[in-house]
Amino acid sequence: MADVITFYTLAALILIFGLLVVTTRNTVHSVLFLVADFLAVAMLYASMNSLFVAAIQVLVYAGGIVVLYLFVVMLVNLKRPPEEVRDPARQTGLGGVLAGVVLAELALIAVANALDPPATDAASSTAGLTEQVGLALYTDYLIPFEVASVLLLVAMVGAIVLARREL
Amino acid sequence: MTSTHYLVLSAALFMIGVFGVVTRRNIVIIFMSIELMLNAVNINLIAFSLQWGNSLGQVFTIFVIAVAAAEAAVGLGIILALYRNKETINIDEMNVMKW
């Protein structure tokens, strides 16, 4: 019971904050909602017994990446959003089509789900354990892990080069 | 909770991200929408990881987060460089490759 309430509350928060991110006029507010959204997602992870990922989500996403966004927003100043010239016909049409497709898909899943309810989760208590994640990360996935670190290094160098004044 | 719940939530969040990318003209907001979509993917991964009792889903989530960090750093660098040159962050004004 408690987990149902948790899920629906968090799901509602995630969707509401997500919507606010993409609809708010003021970009700084948008960034704030993005932080809130990420925190809600982190709580969802925690409720799914994945504490490690939850902590990483907060640390990297909310505490790191979004600060970068905030920086950029403050640097390029979005007090007067460049928004207002848009091309309504094309975008709304495309958005409508996309929304229709996804809604149809969701409806399909819901119907299929109602007809043939899947078995509940194996609910393996070990799945979320940090040790498991660490083991997988440092044994089977060692090479991807190292590649990811090289990617981060390259990205760091690239970002510095791009953001340099005399480009 | 079944994994379907998580999948529906993830699909909805993904859709919001797509909505943002398609309708907003502000390049920073578009980037943030992409982050939302990446989060939706992560929710999926974790949900499956939970369903199958396998921690690999979480490993991939960590990779996705790493990639997202790299993407944000480079992407925001590009935005800054563009802003310096064009004084705008409206992507409709950035549709030429050369100026």
Next chain:
Amino acid sequence: MTTDVRPMFDTDELVINMGPQHPSTHGVLRVVLRLDGERVVGSDVVIGYLHRGIEKLCESRDWTQIVLLTDRMDYVAAATNNIGYCQTVEKLMSIEVPRRARYVRTIMAELQRIASHCLWLGTHAMDIGAMTVFLYAFRERELILDLFEEYCGARLTYNSMRIGGLPLDLPPGWDRKVLGFCDVMEQKLVEYEELLTNNRIWLERTKGIGVIPAEEAVAIGLSGPPLRGSGVQRDIRKDEPYAAYDEMRFEVPIGKACDTYDRYLVRLEEFRQSVRIIRQAVEGLPEGPIVGKVPRLIKPPAGETYHAIESPKGELGYFIAADGKSTAPYRFRVRPPSFCNLQALPRLIQGHLVADVVALIGSIDVVLGEVDR
């Protein structure tokens, strides 16, 4: 903030208004900074917020009343201002000042130098974030204020000199108290130095900051510790002795690196030399009259003169023109050291960071009462 269409924070320059209400501009100095990030690319020093028209006011007061007005210029070294003015008038009227009065003037000037430097050290250190030195320095300044209070009854604006000599003789036992203060001061100087001189952060904050080479310092017209910090051996007390300085033995410290740290070292050494001078003056204090032969009505002959003394902040000069008819100066003009030293500020802060701006304002030691007059 205005609501104009310029972005609030773009990647270009940011104009920021430091002062006149700012904790580290030592009064009402206003510096308009143009910043690139935190780096100063241009600056504009705006003065005049404390202008009271003292020079003009002096032209409508008689000669003895002006002593009181000079107190209000450099209000942290009021006695020095008195001495400078009185000596100028004495020069104009060719009055011989008795030796005892000259000795007392020397003691006063040096006590005042220590007091002024205490205030400088405290605020300078405070600007750089070392808050404890501020209170230590004020503790010792308090002792000097007590000495002055005992002598003339006032603690800030002393009105402590008269044309031709002193208003009154020293209170009994005062000289011993001064010697006692000298002992205290020497001990406390060690305390200040322990907190700052070899402190790594202090060194990083002051070394190489605001370098101004000797030729440039002379060209700008710096004087006092900022000039000596740049390695120029110039001290009016030595070069053109007044009061009893020709009978005193002391050294004039100079810096080598021409930076904020050397200006700091120069002033710290001046503390020691001042203590040394005070000791000599008190020990050799002659007996005798305290006022020279001064006419009842002070009315200098027509003519003009310029006389400068070494105030704690630099060359304090008075130009006075008398018409020989009225009982007020015809023209009264002050060359205040703070004002002239302040000219170097835009040059000093160019290319430095915001944090250095406050350090540099502190390092040239301005008093706005003197700048604006």
Next chain:
Amino acid sequence: MMVDQVVIPALKILIVLNAVLVGVTFMVLLERKVIAWTQARLGPMRVGPYGVLQPIADVVKLMTKEDITPVKADRWVFSVAPLIALIPALIVFAVIPFGPEVSLFGRQVALYITDLNVGLLYVVSVASIGVYGIILAGWASNSKFPLLASLRASAQLISYEVAVTMTLVSMIVSAGTLSMVGIVNAQESQQVWYLFVQPLAFFIFFVGGLAETNRAPFDMPEAEQELTGGFHTEYSGMRFALFFLAEYANMIVVSAVATTLFLGGWLRPFPNVAALSFLDLVPAWCWFLAKTFVFLYIFLWVRATLPRYRYDQLMRLGWKVLIPLAIANVVVSGLVKVLL
């Protein structure tokens, strides 16, 4: 069941929260007193004997002051920013172990709110949220000095977080666990405080902690002599007070985490020396509080003694000294762990 799962945690949260808030208020008094004594002054003496009631007077004053919002400020963000600064500082206390499990009224009660198996990571990640309060406060004020300050603050916090997190990695290598309780237990079983195992990590953590809490000599974001108070220039009344609550709460957090990681948390000195077992008469949580107090005192002592670093020097220290040192420390810790 009900008592174990709801009532006791709720009580614990209530007690910890209140203790922290009261502690923070008296931290202000302590700071004023300690600095005053360093500077040959008396500090507050008027309210109550030796001024001990001064914090209460301060709170009353701040609560009754007018809350000013600048006209051009972003009202919404301006009001939320102090809370964003304060809340992360408070929720970190959820994983701070004040003591081991003790029996209280015939019931086993743990002297911590919860023991997460990623406790250390939780501390770091929650602490990384606190920076938003400062950035947003500076931005929302729509004023130049606060904006400069908030840019300084964010750059400073992000760069020092990297160094601090790196040192925590070497702590994890030593302890073999991420749980805060586990780290204390590891120190007990290895019979040594990690201060002596990882002195370099301790140093980096402490310097980084000073920088992350914006305390002297790294208090650039509020440097009143440069930026007239920095990010909270435009704040007044209770919102202003919230920033101070956050700053002092953060100091307590850093001290408590340092105690847990490096000084053996609630363990008495020399837990393995039987001759000193009379020290056990003092309850474990008292040892914890005493050690935390030592750190808090050092915070104040440093503030009274040292001048302030300059912004670029601070960044250079962080990136060019502390982070390489921290990484080297991780490598050496790993090597030692593998080889021994």
